[in-house]
Amino acid sequence: MSLIEVRDLERTFVLRRRSGGLRRAPSTVPAVHDLSFSIEAGEMVGYIGPNGAGKSTTIKMLTGILVPTSGEIRVAGLEPSARRTDLARRIGVVFGQRTTLWWDLPLRDSFGLLQKIYRVPDDRFRRNLDEFLELLDLGPLLDTPVRQLSLGQRMRGDIAAALLHDPEILYLDEPTIGLDVISKGRLREFLRTLNAERGTTLLLTTHDLQDIEALCRRVIVIDHGTAIFDGPLTDLHRQGGSTRTLVVDLVDAGPAIEVPGAVAWKVEGPRQWLSFPADASAAPIVAAVAVAYDVADLSIQEPAIEDVIRDLYSATEPRP
Amino acid sequence: MLHVAVATRAFRRYSTYTAATMAGIFTNSVFGVIYSFAYLALWHENHDAGGYDATDAVTYVWLGQALLMTVALWGGGTTDDLAERIRTGDVAIDLYRPVGLLGWYLAGDLGRATYHLLTRGLAPTFIGILLFDIRMPAGPLAAAAFLVSLPLAVTVSFALRFLVAATAFWLLDASGPRVLSGALALFFSGMVLPLVLFPGWLGTLATALPWSAIIQVPNDLWLGQYPGADVLAAIGFQLAWALALLACCALVLRAATRKVVLQGG
Amino acid sequence: MADGSLGVLAPARSYVDIAVLWVRAAWAYPTSFLMLILGSLLITALDFVGIWVMFASIDTLGGFGLREIALLYGATGVGIGFADTLIGSVERIGIYVRTGRLDQMLTKPVPLLVQVCADQFTLRRLGRISQAGIVFGWAATYVDWTPARVLVALMMVVSSTVIFFALFTGFSCIQFWTTDSSEFANAFTYGGNTMTEYPLSIFPREIMLALTFVLPIAFVNWYPCLYLLGREDPFGLPTWLQFCSPIAAVVSLAGALLIWRSGVRHYTSTGS
Numbered sequence: 001m002s003l004i005e006v007r008d009l010e011r012t013f014v015l016r017r018r019s020g021g022l023r024r025a026p027s028t029v030p031a032v033h034d035l036s037f038s039i040e041a042g043e044m045v046g047y048i049g050p051n052g053a054g055k056s057t058t059i060k061m062l063t064g065i066l067v068p069t070s071g072e073i074r075v076a077g078l079e080p081s082a083r084r085t086d087l088a089r090r091i092g093v094v095f096g097q098r099t100t101l102w103w104d105l106p107l108r109d110s111f112g113l114l115q116k117i118y119r120v121p122d123d124r125f126r127r128n129l130d131e132f133l134e135l136l137d138l139g140p141l142l143d144t145p146v147r148q149l150s151l152g153q154r155m156r157g158d159i160a161a162a163l164l165h166d167p168e169i170l171y172l173d174e175p176t177i178g179l180d181v182i183s184k185g186r187l188r189e190f191l192r193t194l195n196a197e198r199g200t201t202l203l204l205t206t207h208d209l210q211d212i213e214a215l216c217r218r219v220i221v222i223d224h225g226t227a228i229f230d231g232p233l234t235d236l237h238r239q240g241g242s243t244r245t246l247v248v249d250l251v252d253a254g255p256a257i258e259v260p261g262a263v264a265w266k267v268e269g270p271r272q273w274l275s276f277p278a279d280a281s282a283a284p285i286v287a288a289v290a291v292a293y294d295v296a297d298l299s300i301q302e303p304a305i306e307d308v309i310r311d312l313y314s315a316t317e318p319r320p
Numbered sequence: 321m322l323h324v325a326v327a328t329r330a331f332r333r334y335s336t337y338t339a340a341t342m343a344g345i346f347t348n349s350v351f352g353v354i355y356s357f358a359y360l361a362l363w364h365e366n367h368d369a370g371g372y373d374a375t376d377a378v379t380y381v382w383l384g385q386a387l388l389m390t391v392a393l394w395g396g397g398t399t400d401d402l403a404e405r406i407r408t409g410d411v412a413i414d415l416y417r418p419v420g421l422l423g424w425y426l427a428g429d430l431g432r433a434t435y436h437l438l439t440r441g442l443a444p445t446f447i448g449i450l451l452f453d454i455r456m457p458a459g460p461l462a463a464a465a466f467l468v469s470l471p472l473a474v475t476v477s478f479a480l481r482f483l484v485a486a487t488a489f490w491l492l493d494a495s496g497p498r499v500l501s502g503a504l505a506l507f508f509s510g511m512v513l514p515l516v517l518f519p520g521w522l523g524t525l526a527t528a529l530p531w532s533a534i535i536q537v538p539n540d541l542w543l544g545q546y547p548g549a550d551v552l553a554a555i556g557f558q559l560a561w562a563l564a565l566l567a568c569c570a571l572v573l574r575a576a577t578r579k580v581v582l583q584g585g
Numbered sequence: 586m587a588d589g590s591l592g593v594l595a596p597a598r599s600y601v602d603i604a605v606l607w608v609r610a611a612w613a614y615p616t617s618f619l620m621l622i623l624g625s626l627l628i629t630a631l632d633f634v635g636i637w638v639m640f641a642s643i644d645t646l647g648g649f650g651l652r653e654i655a656l657l658y659g660a661t662g663v664g665i666g667f668a669d670t671l672i673g674s675v676e677r678i679g680i681y682v683r684t685g686r687l688d689q690m691l692t693k694p695v696p697l698l699v700q701v702c703a704d705q706f707t708l709r710r711l712g713r714i715s716q717a718g719i720v721f722g723w724a725a726t727y728v729d730w731t732p733a734r735v736l737v738a739l740m741m742v743v744s745s746t747v748i749f750f751a752l753f754t755g756f757s758c759i760q761f762w763t764t765d766s767s768e769f770a771n772a773f774t775y776g777g778n779t780m781t782e783y784p785l786s787i788f789p790r791e792i793m794l795a796l797t798f799v800l801p802i803a804f805v806n807w808y809p810c811l812y813l814l815g816r817e818d819p820f821g822l823p824t825w826l827q828f829c830s831p832i833a834a835v836v837s838l839a840g841a842l843l844i845w846r847s848g849v850r851h852y853t854s855t856g857s
Contacts, residue, residue, distance in 0.1 A: 013856060060856070065691045067854045081853060088694035100689045105610050116602040117695055343766035350772040354780050358646075361787035365643040496624060503628035512635040519641040 001077065002038035003169065003201055004062065009035040009071035011057055011225075031057040033225040035071070041168065044195050044202040046216035046233070048209075054225040055205040059171055062203075063093055076168060089118060092162030096174030099154055100161060101146045107157050108142040111164060118165035125164060132160040135190050152183040159187070163194070169201045170194070176211055188214040209302055221308075234279065236308065243275040245301040246285060251294040259288040270296070278303060326424060327431030330398065334435045341439050344389060348444040352385040356452050370516030376543050377514070379455040382448030383539045384511055389440040390433050390470070391477040391534050393509060394502040398428040399481035403498070406488040415577050422569055426478055433474040458544030465551050469538040472558035476533045479565030480505065486569070489576040510536035516545075530561040599695040603703035604673075611707060618708075625712030633658065633720055636782070647786035652727045653814055654784065659721025660806035661781040664745025665774070666714035671746070672753045674704040679760035679767050682852065691853075698754070698845055734813050737828065741809035744830035748805050751837035752777060754845055761848035777802040786819040793820055804833035 011032040032054045039045055049055050060066035061073055064080030064087055073080055078087045093100070101110040115125045133139045136156040146154060155175060162170060172191075176184045192215060194200050204215060212219060212233060219236050221229035229236060248257060249271050256264040257272055262285045266273040276285055282300050289295060356378045363374040372380065389396065402425055405411040414421050448454055457463040484501045488494035506512055508531035515526045515536045526532060537554050540546060546554050611618050636658060640651045649657075674681065678701060681687040690700045728734065756770035777800070785793045785807045796803040811818055812827040 057856075060688070063692050065688050065853060066856050067850075084691065085694045085696065088692055091692070093689075093692040095685075095689065098685050098689060100692070102606070105606065109606055109610070113602060113606050117599055117693060339763050339766045340768060343769035347768050347772040347776070350776045351779065354776060354783075357787045357789075357792075358783050361647045361783070362639060362643055365645060369642040496621065500624060500628060503631055507631045507635065512632070513638055517642055518638055522638070 001074070003041040003076060004037075004039040004203070005072070005074045006038070006058075006062075007036050007072040009058075009061065009073060010069045011054075011061060011066065012069050030225050032061070032068075035222070035225070035227055037220055037227060037230055039201060039203065041201055042195070042199045043218060044191075044216050045204065046212040046219040047203055047205040047222065048207070048212060048219060049222035053222045055222060056173065057225075058222070059093075059173055059203075059205060063091065063171060064088075089165065090168050092165070092167035092170045094155075094158050094162045094170070094172045094175055096155070096172075096177045099146060099158055101154070101157055103147050104145060106143045106145050107138065107149070110146065110157070110161060111142075114161055114164050120165050124166070128164050128166065129160075132163060135193070136160055137186075151178045152180065155179060155183075155187070159190070163200075166198070167200065169203065172202065172204045172206075174206055175204070176206065176208055184208075184210070191215055209308070244278045244282065244303060246274040246276065246282060246289070247299045247301060248272045248274060248289055248293070248295060249297040251296045254293070257289060257293060259285055259292065261285050261288075323423060323427035326427040327434070330428040330431035331435045334432050344440050345443045345447075348385040348388065348440060349447045352382050352444055352448055353451065355381040355384075356448075370514055371545065372514065372516060372543070375453050375455045376545075378448075378452045379543060380510075380514055380539050382445055382452070382454060383542055384535055385444045385448070386437075386441045387470075387473070387535055387538065388511070389436040391474050392429070392433070392436075392481065393477060393505050393511065393534065395481065395498065397432055397478060397481060398425045399478065399485045401425075401428075402482065403485040403488050403494050406485065406494075412580055415580060422482070422566070422573055425482065426475065426566075429478045430471060430474060433471075437470070455543060457542050461551070462541060462544045465541040465546075465555065466538055469541050469555055469558055472555065472562055473534045473538050475562040476530055476558060476565060477505075479562065479569050480530065482569045483565070483572060486572045486576060489579060505531050505534070508532065509534045510539070514539075516540075530565060533558040533561050596696050596699045600699045600703045603695075603700065604706035607703070607706040608708060621709055622712045622715075625709065626716050627712075629662075629713045629716040633716070647784040648819060649784040649786070652724050653810075653816075654782070655720050655724035656728070656813065657784060657806050657810055658782045659717045659719075659724055660741055660745060660810060661778050662717025663714055663721060663742055664805050665749045665778045666710045666717055667742075667746040668749030668753060670706075670708065670710045670714070671702060671750055672757075673702040673706050675701055675754050675757045676767060676770065678757055682760065687852070697849055698842075728813050729815065737809050737812050737830075740828075740831055741806065741813075744809075744834035745805040747834035748801060748830075748837045749774065749777070751834075751841035752800075752802075755837075755841035758841075758844045758848035761852050773800065773802075777805070781806050784819075790820060797822070797826070801833035801837055804830040 009032055010030070013029045013031055015027050015029055035054075035058065047055055047058070057066065061068050062075055062080055064082075064084035067081045075087055076090050080087055101107065102113070111129060114120075115122075120128075133142070136159065138153075138156055138160060141149060141153055141157070144153075146157065149157060159172075159175070176187060179187065188211065191202060191204075195202055202215070204211060206212065216233060218231065219229065219233050220227055221236070246262065250257075251270065253267075253270045256267055257274060258264070259274075261280060262274040262276040264272050264274045274285070274289075276282070286298065289298070359377040359381055360374055363369060363372070363377050367373065369377075392399075402411070405414065411421075414424070417424075445454075457466060480501065484497050485494060487497045491497070508515075508526050508529050510526075510532060515523065515532055517523075518526045527536070537558055541551065541554060633655075636654060637651070639646065644650065646654060675698075678687070681690070681701070681704075687697075690697055690704075693700065725738075752774045753770065756773050757767070759769055760767055780788075780796070781802060785796065785803060788796075793803065796807075808827045809830050812824075818824065818826070
């Protein structure tokens with residue numbers, strides 16, 4: 001059996017809208033609908049979708065915080081909401097926007113308490129802590145109260161905290177949100193190492209496509225509560241027909257650039273936007289443009305998740 | 321005009337907490353019932369303790385419960401906002417506003433008090449009338465005097481709370497003074513026991529302190545405990561404390577402003 | 586992975602681990618901490634001054650003298666003080682729902698109630714407990730002690746703690762359904778405490794019956810103290826009730842835990 005198995009999952013919410021006085025007109029919102037997937041041990045899976053697609057709801061059901069309306073979930077053979085505390089020992093959860101650490105206490109105390117809560121034997125705790133302190137550069141921060149840490153420092157602390165007990169699965173909910181570029185890169189490096197060396201299964205929900213590109217070989221796209229894509233990342237681009245954009249700043253304004261493999265869809269003075277298929281290399285197009293035109297500068301824009309998904313629906317129509 | 325707007329806005333803001341208000345009215349009523357029986361037992365032993373009879377005493381209880389949230393004896397008024405803003409440093413913005421900070425918060429507190437009077441004031445009173453024998457005001461003059469005494473009571477309470485909140489300018493954490501002043505307020509306002517029962521020097525002291533202006537005086541005006549012109553003296557007592565304390569607030573505010581300007585909060 | 590969990594004791598150990606951490610953090614500022622306790626001792630002393638002032642005008646209240654009422658007052662004060670210490674953040678559960686902190690707690694392998702009760706554990710109430718203890722101790726010097734009475738007194742302290750704990754927990758659960766009405770519980774917890782500071786003979790029979798058979802608040806101090814003071818039940822209820830505080834405690838706790846479980850189930854079924 002797979003490590004995580006989700007079958008025909010349903011979760012509806014009842015919204016109580018107060019329409020004047022005490023009368024309430026209840027409406028049901030299907031947050032998750034007919035969702036099925038399985039994840040094997042050791043996989044690194046990206047779980048992406050627009051806001052309100054049902055990502056957080058799924059994670060809550062996987063961790064046992066929320067009970068499904070119907071359908072089956074098994075994580076490590078356990079039903080999450082029924083066996084919450086048993087499952088909790090085997091998973092780690094990192095919430096991007098809220099910390100699991102104790103706010104007023106130094107980092108060191110949070111870690112010490114977690115050791116006790118998770119009953120991690122001393123030697124294993126020491127080993128893990130030393131490794132994470134080094135990889136995540138937390139040594140100098142051990143005695144700082146959590147509320148005084150910066151967002152990036154706190155995130156690193158949260159990740160270490162989630163891993164001290166050697167969980168089999170790590171759920172990350174928007175882990176790189178608000179981080180600067182350098183911190184993001186180091187975090188991704190750390191997660192890659194984690195998966196490679198310890199075989200920790202990663203389930204990552206994020207808005208940042210770069211996170212996905214860097215970490216996940218497999219992607220599940222969820223939209224309006226249901227999975228609209230589940231497969232390798234490379235397939236995603238191909239299937240979605242998504243495009244990347246090359247932004248070219250010419251020395252002088254001119255007519256629309258014409259090069260093979262790209263279409264200029266916007267011209268504003270000397271700046272032009274060219275779109276080309278996302279799975280194609282940008283190099284030949286850049287070379288072609290540079291040869292034929294006087295280029296002052298150029299840059300490449302990645303497609304937004306929303307665009308990728310939107311394209312998934314209109315796969316026949318290449319953009320724009 | 322501006323201060324009326326501030327008061328109205330405060331009124332509206334507090335009116336959004338309906339569930340909390342209901343819970344609060346329930347709690348007020350429960351305590352009203354408890355103290356009513358306690359006082360009935362006391363006055364059963366001593367029929368005219370403190371110059372009250374049993375009905376006076378029970379009326380006193382329900383008036384106290386009705387006024388409790390209105391005067392925000394423990395907090396829950398706009399001074400809580402002030403304390404929070406001092407803690408976060410946002411108060412610096414307030415100090416540079418063209419409108420006086422003191423007047424601003426006072427107007428807000430009076431607006432809030434009006435809301436609480438109409439909800440957590442009237443509701444327990446009705447419940448008290450339903451359950452027990454309550455004495456109504458002795459006559460139109462007593463009723464009028466009572467109404468006049470209310471904004472004064474709120475002002476005195478506000479000023480005391482303001483001073484406590486202002487300690488946050490100097491201490492990092494105003495919660496210590498707040499708890500202490502809350503306990504003193506509870507005791508010396510007459511909420512724990514009517515001040516008229518306090519014997520000897522304790523009684524004299526209690527009636528002179530500002531806290532008595534908050535609950536004891538309005539209650540006694542309702543009960544008609546002040547013969548003739550003493551009614552004016554009672555209201556004058558409230559007024560005197562209100563002005564004196566507001567003056568203290570202004571002085572403290574000036575010192576605080578200086579501190580903020582010189583030291584950056 | 587999970588090394589031998591100690592079964593029933595495991596939650597208690599987790600509670601102690603978390604609570605100790607909070608105490609250590611507070612102890613980082615010893616002077617502030619001690620001042621807080623001293624301050625609350627003085628403040629709650631004012632509370633008893635009120636009762637003492639009462640007795641400036643009367644000799645007995647509801648048929649009970651000052652020392653007897655002091656016994657009642659001390660007993661209920663100690664009970665609610667201990668309970669208040671043990672419940673930690675239970676009264677604040679509405680805030681935890683709103684801020685998402687409850688979700689985080691649910692991802693840890695510790696029962697939710699343990700985590701909530703241990704969260705922000707503070708010994709702040711030591712002041713109030715000491716004050717109530719002092720009053721009780723003073724009143725106790727006038728009790729005619731027998732081994733049976735000592736046993737009843739000990740049972741009373743434990744039972745009153747458990748009963749108040751159950752009241753705090755049970756009534757705070759309303760915050761799982763509406764996060765705004767935390768004050769609702771006060772009527773029963775602090776209200777229960779205030780009620781039992783007085784001899785229940787001041788209340789009409791209906792209220793006393795409610796406090797015996799509906800919400801067993803009367804078992805916090807009234808019934809055991811009747812035994813300690815060697816008094817007849819003013820309402821004529823059977824004497825064996827005076828030994829029933831442990832039963833009342835168990836029943837209240839069971840009820841509160843059921844309500845808690847139902848509240849958590851509601852939360853996990855409807856989300857926030």
